[in-house]
Amino acid sequence: MLAVLAGCAAPRRAAPPPWSPPWLAAARAAYLDDPAARRAALVASLTNPRNTYSRHRLGEYARGDVGWDLLPVWNPRARALDRAVVDGLAAGQPLPTPTAPLWDGARPADDAAWIALGRRVFFEYPLRDDVGVAHLFAARGAAAIAARDATAEALGLERAVDGSYPGLVVFADVDGVTRLGITCALCHSARRGATLVVGTARRRFDLGALRLAYHRDTGAPIDPALAARMASWGPGRADVTEDDDEDPVAIPELWGLRERRYLTQAGTIRHGAPAALAIRQETQLLHAGGERVRPPRELAWALAMYLYSLTPPPPAPVGDPAERARGAALFDQHCRRCHRDPAGGGDALPAAQIGTDPALANGRARGTGRYRTPALLGLAASAPYLHDGSVASLAELLAPPPGRGHRFGAHLPPADRAALIAFLASR
Ligand code: HEC
């Protein structure tokens, strides 16, 4: 008996707690330095191996002697489209070619330094060049520039108070040509008053209209069916999949990512470990750039660390404390079974069980048959709601037209729904 007890008490090395520096260091080392671990992390992260998103990655990623591992590593030279560049363009100067690479090539020394590097990737790593943006900034002469400024503002190409355009960069492209490009910040940051909120969806950005303006002004040909689809997206939505299905999706808020069990609205990616997000970002950068080069993995890891660090601005409380408390109790009773983690997110559930438009869930590109239960943070500032941005307010979300939409909460009396809204809007 004593011997058994002694055996139990023998010192065992406890696993470091999730998200602690040693835990992150081990996850980082596996992702950066162990191809077999990368391949295993990819396979574990794909919810539906049969959709085109998964098949493409299974065919190309972490294959060793074939596929994307053979691509040259690209450490881009880029700089913000800031006031100096914009003024230079207006004065007829060519785009200045940036000289310094984004990354100095040394692995950051601590978690804060990884996050700081990730911030630079978020704002400066060009996903790709953009003809619509290039066309706008080719304007010369006072009248054309005034028109450009109005168009840029109307399309959601926001200008920060320092005169820069967050999400737009000048960069030396892979072929050596200097171009205007877009970065993560274009869709995933937005101006509120004088501040730039990073991680919130740029709900005013109209990618479809930006493209159409280019085709209209230059006469460059476009398939009329595609033009009609682009016109139908509207601001804050884009069909980012590459199939012919009509399934535009709302730009999501990037809050509470650590806790999320699934990434993307259709839950395309199982988020069991940070490598799942790093691989998503590595393959997004690689694919968006035309699969000519791949980003240094250090930059993909840094970007993931930066995304995990993002938090919503604190909400202004709605209603009185007693009403919010009642709303919280109603939430536990009617909603928590799905919205079950602390951020309010949860599992990916069959689209038919939820009642919202199933097109994206069933799409060939990223479909899984499901929608993930989204985190409920910063809600007051993130209307419209649902994967397709189809619901304008929380009141409308809890009172959908019969037979359509998120079907939970609609049966509750109006006073209960008001209490739920006070609770939700204060999160
Ligand atoms: C043109 C706009 C656009 C750009 C640029 C863009 N995204 Fe997104 N992002 C989206 C949309 C739309 C979705 C929703 C996709 C889906 O759910 O299928 C999304 C989804 C995501 C998600 C999943 C979030 C969730 O809710 O699970 C992450 C993480 C993300 N983006 C990070 C990035 C990063 C990092 C970059 C830069 C490398 C980037 N995005 C560039 C539009 C964009």
Ligand code: HEC
């Ligand atoms: C059966 C599971 C389930 C239940 C129960 C449930 N939800 Fe949801 N909820 C979901 C899913 C899945 C989505 C995403 C659907 C989509 O985007 O098409 C969602 C979306 C939402 C959204 C939109 C968030 C956003 O950012 O767009 C809110 C708000 C919400 N639910 C609140 C509630 C409230 C309040 C209740 C209780 C009255 C509730 N939910 C009950 C599964 C559920």
